[in-house]
């Protein structure tokens with residue numbers, strides 16, 4: 619079965635995006651096999667996550683132009699990690715598909731709305747120049763599930779907050795020099811049933827109500843990535859609870875910076891996305 623795809627990255631977290639109008643067609647595909655063919659960097663196209671976009675079912679049933687009641691073009695995004703596991707959300711992916719939808723003229727204006735398993739998010743493409751854009755996405759209600767969680771592994775103590783922003787995160791505040799993302803990340807992840815995304819974060823500046831954080835990321839199902847949008851959002855949300863004067867939170871990760879504001883208990887993420895190339899791939903296994 620053949621699919622057109624577009625490779626897109628957001629602060630170095632890279633995606634293969636497939637727009638598939640037919641859910642029935644996509645249902646015939648073995649998702650684990652599909653990820654095995656697409657995600658590996660030496661044996662496939664190479665990406666951290668595979669994102670599948672469908673037109674939103676409900677919006678399509680009520681009108682033809684796919685718009686929801688806020689007049690935003692509405693879509694469904696499914697997120698598959700490189701190991702084939704399905705995730706509930708993807709922050710960088712939301713920005714990436716926003717750019718894609720505008721670039722491919724699947725939305726008339728810059729507004730879009732995306733359903734994921736973890737929730738529905740509204741977004742806006744703030745600016746776009748050729749294949750590059752700045753995109754804003756609003757998270758309605760991130761939840762700090764446990765403000766203080768501590769674990770001990772190999773005589774090291776890791777403490778921080780458990781956050782759910784559609785998908786689960788453990789935000790650990792630490793001295794970044796003391797951690798090894800690829801060693802500590804998977805060990806920490808394994809202490810949670812169903813795994814968790816792990817963010818190692820350090821406040822590097824707190825000035826004039828602007829808090830700047832440096833962070834490293836270990837993603838459930840994909841390993842170390844250069845950036846994680848839902849992870850950065852989780853860190854920002856914890857920071858807004860801790861520093862109630864904070865107006866802007868900047869999260870700097872290996873692949874770039876994402877900025878956050880808190881508006882009426884909503885978290886607004888702003889960051890870049892860039893389209894890299896397009897292609898066509900034949901997926902060989904359709905067995906479920």
Ligand SMILES: N[C@@H](CCC[C@H](N)C(=O)O)C(=O)O
Pocket residue numbers: 631666667697699704705706707708709710711785786815837838839840843845846847848849
């Ligand atoms: N890179 C993503 C998160 C992708 C899913 C995550 N690994 C999970 O399993 O929950 C982001 O930008 O948020």
